[in-house]
Amino acid sequence: MTVFPPRPFIETLVRQVVSQALAAASPAGAATAAAAVAPPRATRSAPRTGTPGPHQVFNSPEALAAKREIVRAARKLWLREYVDGNGGNISCRLADDYVLCTPTLLSKADVRQADIVMVDLDGNQVAGARRRSSEISLHVAIMREVPEARAVIHCHPPHATAYAMTGRVPPEWLLAEPEVFIGPVARVPYETPGSAACANAVAEQATRHNTLLLVNHGVACWADTVTHAEWHVEIVDTYCRTLILAAQLGAPLVGIPADKVRDLLNLKKTLGLPDARYQLSDAELAERAARQGDGIAETRADRRTRPVTLSPEDQEHLVRTITDQVSAALGQGPTR
Numbered sequence: 001m002t003v004f005p006p007r008p009f010i011e012t013l014v015r016q017v018v019s020q021a022l023a024a025a026s027p028a029g030a031a032t033a034a035a036a037v038a039p040p041r042a043t044r045s046a047p048r049t050g051t052p053g054p055h056q057v058f059n060s061p062e063a064l065a066a067k068r069e070i071v072r073a074a075r076k077l078w079l080r081e082y083v084d085g086n087g088g089n090i091s092c093r094l095a096d097d098y099v100l101c102t103p104t105l106l107s108k109a110d111v112r113q114a115d116i117v118m119v120d121l122d123g124n125q126v127a128g129a130r131r132r133s134s135e136i137s138l139h140v141a142i143m144r145e146v147p148e149a150r151a152v153i154h155c156h157p158p159h160a161t162a163y164a165m166t167g168r169v170p171p172e173w174l175l176a177e178p179e180v181f182i183g184p185v186a187r188v189p190y191e192t193p194g195s196a197a198c199a200n201a202v203a204e205q206a207t208r209h210n211t212l213l214l215v216n217h218g219v220a221c222w223a224d225t226v227t228h229a230e231w232h233v234e235i236v237d238t239y240c241r242t243l244i245l246a247a248q249l250g251a252p253l254v255g256i257p258a259d260k261v262r263d264l265l266n267l268k269k270t271l272g273l274p275d276a277r278y279q280l281s282d283a284e285l286a287e288r289a290a291r292q293g294d295g296i297a298e299t300r301a302d303r304r305t306r307p308v309t310l311s312p313e314d315q316e317h318l319v320r321t322i323t324d325q326v327s328a329a330l331g332q333g334p335t336r
């Protein structure tokens, strides 16, 4: 004849197991962020003398070509579902002192060349019938800080924005294309969209990153042309999407071998793309790639042991529930 353990014994055992599980799942200290590589300080373009006036610039052949490019990029962003409602904005620097940009309150699917407006480098509108985007301050802040940034796109593509909602950036050295074209993605702490604080936080990191994740907000990408900035948006969103898919496979992620990462950086250099990692030695690069591997492992471990906290009441309820179920399974009813 089987002898069942008494309910108080089961309850004591369950209480111990629940306490131990909760203790094991408590926060174990935040992982330290990867050390930032000191960037070369970008210089602002010196104001030129004898520059053409806004009206002349706004109607120049260069501006007409840029407007065409903006309309094409706007359409691509909408077709790829990177912009919703009137979200997202595109800008293109002209003649050093002026910036073309998409207007506010207009879907990117509907933007025509005649809708595009122009601002100065302080974000003041100087041409165009519609009103400039409310987030233009972010664009001009990047352009003032990074002379190579001739075009900026800001939008909220779902997969990259999903990452932005977790406060994490995608890991490095898992796929070649993102490494070559966008490199390490910056993480910009949340600031109110459209505020000077938001613009400054983005610009500060734009000197070392052409692709930035804005926590709880979206992405900002800069490049030499609008077309290339749009490519960066595609690449970062596809990379984030691929990472989300890979995570569902449940298998460990395999990083690009540390002794191969220099090849990608050399390729990137020939394309004239910025990357703060150029200045790292082979040993530092290998160490960073290895540390990245640790980061991938930590990410999965974090997910398994995500911090769990319960109130004393909830913990007691859990103990009672498990005890009831174990007792029921053993043929004993609840005692309460």
Ligand SMILES: [Zn+2]
Residues within 6 Å of the ligand: 088, 135, 154, 155, 193, 217, 218
């Ligand atoms: Zn935004």
